[in-house]
Amino acid sequence: MSETFDVIVVGAGLAGASAALTAAKAGLSVLVIERGEYIGAKNITGGMILTRVLQDIVPNYWEDAPLERPIQHQRIMMTSGERALEIDIGNSTFLNPPYNGFSVLRKEFDQWLAGKAREAGALIVTGTVVDDFLYEGDRVVGVKTRRTEGNIRAKVVILADGVNSLLARKAGLRKKYGHHDIGLGIKELLALPAKVINERFGLTGNAGACYAAIGDFARGIPGGGFIYTNKESVSIGMVVQPQALAEQRVTADEVLERFKARPEVARLIEGGKLLEYSGHLIPEGGYTAMPKLFRDGLLVAGDAAGFVVNTGIVLQGMNLALASGRCAGETAVLACQKGDPSTAVLSRYTTLLEQGIALSEMKAHKKAPEFMRSPRLFDQYPDLLNNVMEQMVTVGSDPRQSLMRMAKKELGNVKLMDVVRDALMGVRAL
Amino acid sequence: MSDRAEKLELIRHVVHMEPHIILDSAKCSNCQQKPCLYVCPAGCFTEKDGETEFQYAGCLECGTCRVMCAKEALKWDYPLGGYGVSIRMG
Numbered sequence: 001m002s003e004t005f006d007v008i009v010v011g012a013g014l015a016g017a018s019a020a021l022t023a024a025k026a027g028l029s030v031l032v033i034e035r036g037e038y039i040g041a042k043n044i045t046g047g048m049i050l051t052r053v054l055q056d057i058v059p060n061y062w063e064d065a066p067l068e069r070p071i072q073h074q075r076i077m078m079t080s081g082e083r084a085l086e087i088d089i090g091n092s093t094f095l096n097p098p099y100n101g102f103s104v105l106r107k108e109f110d111q112w113l114a115g116k117a118r119e120a121g122a123l124i125v126t127g128t129v130v131d132d133f134l135y136e137g138d139r140v141v142g143v144k145t146r147r148t149e150g151n152i153r154a155k156v157v158i159l160a161d162g163v164n165s166l167l168a169r170k171a172g173l174r175k176k177y178g179h180h181d182i183g184l185g186i187k188e189l190l191a192l193p194a195k196v197i198n199e200r201f202g203l204t205g206n207a208g209a210c211y212a213a214i215g216d217f218a219r220g221i222p223g224g225g226f227i228y229t230n231k232e233s234v235s236i237g238m239v240v241q242p243q244a245l246a247e248q249r250v251t252a253d254e255v256l257e258r259f260k261a262r263p264e265v266a267r268l269i270e271g272g273k274l275l276e277y278s279g280h281l282i283p284e285g286g287y288t289a290m291p292k293l294f295r296d297g298l299l300v301a302g303d304a305a306g307f308v309v310n311t312g313i314v315l316q317g318m319n320l321a322l323a324s325g326r327c328a329g330e331t332a333v334l335a336c337q338k339g340d341p342s343t344a345v346l347s348r349y350t351t352l353l354e355q356g357i358a359l360s361e362m363k364a365h366k367k368a369p370e371f372m373r374s375p376r377l378f379d380q381y382p383d384l385l386n387n388v389m390e391q392m393v394t395v396g397s398d399p400r401q402s403l404m405r406m407a408k409k410e411l412g413n414v415k416l417m418d419v420v421r422d423a424l425m426g427v428r429a430l
Numbered sequence: 431m432s433d434r435a436e437k438l439e440l441i442r443h444v445v446h447m448e449p450h451i452i453l454d455s456a457k458c459s460n461c462q463q464k465p466c467l468y469v470c471p472a473g474c475f476t477e478k479d480g481e482t483e484f485q486y487a488g489c490l491e492c493g494t495c496r497v498m499c500a501k502e503a504l505k506w507d508y509p510l511g512g513y514g515v516s517i518r519m520g
């Protein structure tokens with residue numbers, strides 16, 4: 001390939017496909033380079049994709065996208081000993097277009113979105129690793145791949161190579177991750193008939209549910225469990241802090257097994273046949289841990305740029321990958337129109353990100369990573385809430401106390417200042 | 431409860447002859463906590479007679495060891511294009 005492209009996109013995940021689709025639709029020549037054997041070969045998610053951004057990128061996406069179930073019920077589970085508190089946030093309007101979110105499996109979904117980019121004219125090659133950049137002075141003018149004659153030039157390069165972006169480091173945009181900037185996600189996919197899923201999760205038709213769970217099954221390791229219903233399978237997994245695994249000398253898999261063994265969980269997945277086990281990092285450092293987003297000739301999007309918000313209840317990664325990818329694509333279009341891919345023009349990227357949801361969500365949840373690191377959130381609060389609720393539903397021989405007094409008594413176990421601090425931080429973070 | 435070995439067996443790998451992660455085990459000898467033994471979701475790190483051993487064939491390419499290795503004992507890279515783990519559903 002001795003051709004020069006307008007845009008080279010590294011990585012055919014959601015950020016990459018979204019960038020490529022945007023640039024190709026505007027008439028640019030676009031090359032996408034993906035290291036996987038096929039598109040999606042390296043990509044996993046929990047997961048539910050919030051679809052507002054998808055609707056902007058592919059109008060009426062639900063007509064042909066490979067989606068599993070529209071998520072009607074988002075449930076929060078807090079376990080404490082023998083007890084489990086569940087909250088159900090259900091909304092039946094989420095079952096109608098344009099929907100709120102769908103459970104998805106990445107291989108099919110990524111291939112579909114990349115297909116849209118291809119239809120718009122982007123060229124996609126798989127099985128090829130990008131190793132480095134070509135420079136002219138300080139400007140990125142292309143990429144070096146691991147193939148013979150693997151140097152390819154472009155006016156703008158968009159990095160969408162995911163959480164382990166070795167290239168963002170090579171380009172001097174990102175520092176090393178701190179131990180708290182990453183979460184380790186592991187996941188199992190369990191086959192279950194649709195009828196069984198509907199019965200156990202209390203669903204009808206193709207409606208879906210998901211759980212975000214915290215509590216004592218995690219042994220005080222910051223992180224939580226998740227469950228998502230697919231059409232004929234259930235995605236179950238954990239996101240945990242690797243540093244805590246090392247300190248407590250347990251593996252993520254052991255923590256997941258403890259989660260699966262909780263009776264409330266075990267009854268949901270009983271008899272499910274294991275289809276796949278996988279693991280992946282999540283850049284959880286939030287806004288303050290983001291790298292520089294561009295330099296002359298180069299833009300970074302998606303996980304590579306740290307576009308993830310985790311509030312413990314909702315994980316936003318895929319939608320932000322789509323949103324940031326699209327902004328990167330639009331910025332590349334602008335740079336090509338002006339014939340100037342310098343930072344002066346590429347800085348438009350930040351403005352677009354701020355106008356859309358990508359950067360505004362990151363900023364709004366700036367404090368979430370700190371809040372999510374509080375061990376109290378995962379230990380003491382599930383206990384506390386379960387204690388209060390238990391007293392509400394048990395009637396013994398003791399004189400009854402008001403709910404407020406019960407709560408105050410329970411709070412005695414946690415330092416009041418910590419609660420105030422966490423509450424303030426929680427409100428600001430979530 | 432299912433066994434991790436069983437889970438790992440289900441993963442599709444196209445293993446390349448050349449390892450993509452190389453461990454400089456000399457650096458491991460004065461590593462105290464040995465985070466790699468716990469953070470790797472594929473159990474690629476094991477300890478034998480106090481020595482850390484590593485095998486790359488079952489690697490999920492998650493990158494956790496890359497971030498968590500306490501002594502920078504790993505030369506971490508992606509496998510050659512098309513090789514390594516291939517997720518079937520995601």
Ligand SMILES: Cc1cc2nc3c(=O)[nH]c(=O)nc-3n(C[C@H](O)[C@H](O)[C@H](O)COP(=O)(O)OP(=O)(O)OC[C@H]3O[C@@H](n4cnc5c(N)ncnc54)[C@H](O)[C@@H]3O)c2cc1C
Binds near residue numbers: 186
């Ligand atoms: C367990 C788990 C649960 C999650 N749950 C949710 C959820 O419920 N909702 C949600 O919105 N998000 C969730 N996320 C986060 C979400 O999956 C990510 O934020 C999203 O996948 C990021 O997309 P991306 O396109 O930026 O990166 P990726 O999907 O990682 O894509 C990067 C691509 O680049 C390729 N690549 C990398 N390096 C190179 C190279 N050098 N050369 C060529 N190609 C390369 C890779 O093969 C890959 O295809 C979850 C993540 C995990 C791990």
Ligand code: SF4
Binds near residue numbers: 465498500501
């Ligand atoms: S963490 Fe790094 S240095 Fe320590 S034992 Fe593991 S591989 Fe060796």
Ligand code: SF4
Binds near residue numbers: 488490496
């Ligand atoms: S990249 Fe992940 S799966 Fe591979 S050896 Fe490191 S920790 Fe284990």
